[in-house]
Amino acid sequence: MNVFAQTEVTRETYWGISSTGFAVFYLLAAITILVFLYGVYRRFARYADGDDDPFARLDDLPNRIVAAARIALSNEKQFDRDLYGGLMHAFILWGFLTLFIATTILAVDGYVYEPIAQANFWEGDFYLAYQFVVDAMGLLFVVGIGMAIYRRYWVRNRRLWGRHTSSEDDIFIWTLFGLGVGGFLLEGLRIYATGMPDHEIVSFVGYGLALVFEALSIPLAGEPGVSLSAGIVTGENLHWLAWWSHSLLAFFFIAWIPYAKPFHMISSFANVVTRDEKAGRRLPNVPADLDATNAESIDDFTWKEMLDQDACTKCGRCSSICPAKASDRPLDPRDVILDLKRYRESLEAGGDEQPIVADGGTSVINAETMESCMACMACMDACPVEIEHLQSFTRLNRQLTDQGDVSSNMQDVFQNVMQHGNTFGDSPRNRADWAEDLEFDLTDAREERVDYLWYVGDYPSYDDRNKRVARSLAAILQEADVSFGICFEDEKYDGNDVRRVGEEFLYVELAGHHVETWEDCEFDTIVCTDPHSYNTFANEYPEVDFAEFADDPMMPFEYTDQWNDDGEIDVKHWTQVVEELVQRGKLELSGDELEYTVTYHDPCHLGRYNDEYEAPRELIEATGCDLYEMPRNRADSFCCGGGGGGLWMEFDEEPKPSEERLREALEETDAGSAVEKFVVACPMCMTMYEDGRKTGDFEDDLEIVDVAELIVEAISQRHDLDSSVETTSPTETGS
CATH class of the missing domain: 3.40.50 (Rossmann fold)
Known part of the structure; x- marks a missing residue:
């Protein structure tokens, strides 16, 4: 008869562990928690050394946390474009959280409820439900880890491998696998060694392993000729070994979290909480102080940009979707973020300083890499942890512009815009020449009130192919019989893309000119031919603090208000306006005119x-x-x-x-x-x-x-x- 046989519908938490072992366990647990807390403190203290972020990141914090929890628990970003990856991550996350909650329940029962109530709730039906759920979700966890191992090492998914792939990736995944499988082996050995109580069948994975141990006829103490001190490998010995192996591996993992890849479990959630819903479509303004630096040192980066670096899980989703990388340009969004992180960590370890970004020479990021970025925001859309690549990329581009490390082509564009107000270097007087072939005259919005102030844009104004588009749109608006006009030579380049390559002050100059011009016009809606213009007018012009720059003699404007901060002026792309006109019956299209x-x-x-x-x-x-x-x-x-x-x-x-x-x-x-x-x-x-x-x-x-x-x-x-x-x-x- 098995002396350890158990009949109550519960189990002993530290079954088979001596009082000495119990004391050692808690000593190690205390050390582990201290190491963990110190590591987390060091991480967040480093963020405090970063520059202030220009946007509110912690406002309405309760709602931010709830929204982040919904995003994290639903795994919606992981499922985007990748069903396999979504299921894999969901299994791992839900399984891990369930095991964490299960451990917390044990702690509450043993160290809070029992001392107060002189009883425990971890028994009976609750215990049975607990064991079933833990086994089910633990199995999902192991399956998810197995899927990750299969994808990484068997399929060798190319986006998971790169120059930042390291041994920490291997340690991370195999430690999780060891914890998951080890937990089930431990459970199976306990069930077997305690006489396989009938109620433990709800622990279906552990019970199945116990049946395997029974089939292997592993000896148990109390059986004839078997004792714990006889030098025979028994089920009890194996359980003791499995218990300590599992515990030590868990202690290692918990202590390791703040110092390596597992920290993304904390930093990624924090990154989602502090995300900017308009990230990318609006960029942070630079201060009017000409002594301000953008990326001369790693401390120029904001705390949120540092958090972005720590949140990166090396999943490669941004790399796989990046059109620059697909075209063999020297840009990998993941590598830029991780290069900055590695440099920051090298400085913290006493490494040498070097230029953050430069054209040639030894620098963290090469100028050609940043020139390759198309500012398409695909990387940000694909990122499951809401890393705001464009914030850091624009900072790097601004530094290149400050240093003069800009391509000659872009310098020509800057010069054209500064001298002529357009990227072509053509005369401002020729801006409306595209309209000469129209059968009607365009209204001058500077002189007459219009419903729609049409910002035509550089390419529709000066490029022959796009002039045909401008004439087509003019004909559409005329056909709809709506009041619209343009600003002729007072229209300049919108500034959207020169801003994204780092020319912030030229952008501010253009923005100031336009809002000052528009203040003298009477209209309801700004209509843009170009989505780039639409984005910058709708999302970025309202963010500019014109008062900071108005007194600068280099700035050709005196405007000091915050333009359209209340959203009173509608800014729309022309397709949105024309769609409304069709719906209102102002344009008659039956849906059968063309057959292309x-x-x-x-x-x-x-x-x-x-x-x-x-x-x-x-x-x-x-x-x-x-x-x-x-x-x-x-x-x-x-x-x-x-x-x-x-x-x-x-x-x-x-x-x-x-x-x-x-x-x-x-x-x-x-x-x-x-x-x-x-x-x-x-x-x-x-x-x-x-x-x-x-x-x-x-x-x-x-x-x-x-x-x-x-x-x-x-x-x-x-x-x-x-x-x-x-x-x-x-x-x-x-x-």
């Missing part, structure tokens, strides 16, 4: 930046075109390559992002090669895809058109049809 087979490309600044996906699609379908979606559409759209200054730079890349996108349109949409027109809603996209159409040898395969051009053609066909109906006599109609 088309696909549509979501511009980054309209889609990912501002969540506008439906207006362009509804307008395309309103023309009668048969719309087939690209495989990568909406938030997953692949950048054209023009953002972040890419429009003006030259790269040795293969393939060009524009060429890859056109290939995708012809080969991977459901319509395949039947696609006749590749539809865009952005002047930069138009320029990049017209170029890619030539360099990629797609000229005979499809045409690049703007949504506005489709609408104008549909309106023209509608007019021809109406004219035909009006000039046809009843006799002719009946013949």
Whole structure:
């Protein structure tokens, strides 16, 4: 008979552990917790040394925590684009949290409830439910870890490997695996050694292992000829060994958390809590103080940017989605974040200082790497822990601009904007020349009140191909019989992309000029041809503290207010405005005018930046075109390559992002090669895809058109049809 047989519906927490072992366990537990707390303190104390963040990160903290908990527990970001990865992470997270809660319940029962109530609740039905849930979720945890091991070492998913892959990744995953499997082995040995009580069948994994041990006939103390001191390996010996092995591994893991990759369990959640909902679409302003630095040292980075670095789990989702990396440009978003982290940690360990970013020489980040960024925000959209890459990238770009380490092409663009107010270097007087072929005159919004103040933009004003788009949009607004006008030569470049390559002061100059000009105009809504203009007017101009710069003699404005901080002025992309006009019946489109087979490309600044996906699609379908979606559409759209200054730079890349996108349109949409027109809603996209159409040898395969051009053609066909109906006599109609 087994002397350790158990019949009560509960179990002894420290079964088989001597009083000495009990004392040693708690000594080690205390040391572990102290090491853990010290490590966490060191981490957060380092954040306090970082620069202040310009945005409120801890306001409305309770709601932030609730929202972050929903994001974390639902694993919604992990499921995005990756069902396998989502399930894997969900199993690991839910299993880990369940085991943590189960341990907490044990502690509450043993050290809080029992001393007060002189009883425990960890028995009977509660115990049975507890054991079943712990086994079920523990099994999910092990399955999730197994999926991770399979993906990392068997499939060798390429995005999991890079220059920052290290032994800590291996230790992390195998330690979790050891904890999960070890816990079940420990449970199975306990059940077997305590006589396999009937009620323990609810612990179905542990009970199944106990049956295996029983089938192996592992001896137990109390059986004939067997004792704990006889030198025989018994179930009790194995349980003791498993208990201590599991405990020591758990102590190691807990103590290790703040010092290596496991810290992401804390930092990632903190990062989601402190995220900026407008990150990327708005960038932090720089102070008017010319002595301020951007990235001369690691301490120039804000505490949130340092938290971003610690939150990175090396999952590679940003790398796998980055169009610059896909085109073999020297940019990997993950590596930039982790390079900054590694440098920061090397300084903390006494390493030598070096330039953060520079053109050539020894620096943490190379200038060419940052020039490669298209500011498409795909990395941020893909990141499951809400790392705000563009915040750090813009800081690095600003430092390059301050140092003069900017490509000659971009310097030319800066010069053109400073001297002429546009990126082409053309005369401001020629800005409205595109309208000379119109059959009507454009209203000067500086002299006459209009409902819609139309900001045409640089490329629709000066680029021949995009001038056709501008004329199409003018014709649409005229057809809708709405009041609209432009600012002619008082319109300048919007500044969105020069800001993203680091020229903040030029951006402020442009913003000040525009808001001062608009203050003298009377209008209800600003309409933008370009999504880049739409983004910066809607999200960034209201953030500029013009009063900080107004007294600077270099700034050509005296405006000191916070522009549109109350949102009184509507700022919209033209597709949103025209969609409203169609819905109001101001534009008559029956939905059967055109019969083209088309696909549509979501511009980054309209889609990912501002969540506008439906207006362009509804307008395309309103023309009668048969719309087939690209495989990568909406938030997953692949950048054209023009953002972040890419429009003006030259790269040795293969393939060009524009060429890859056109290939995708012809080969991977459901319509395949039947696609006749590749539809865009952005002047930069138009320029990049017209170029890619030539360099990629797609000229005979499809045409690049703007949504506005489709609408104008549909309106023209509608007019021809109406004219035909009006000039046809009843006799002719009946013949």
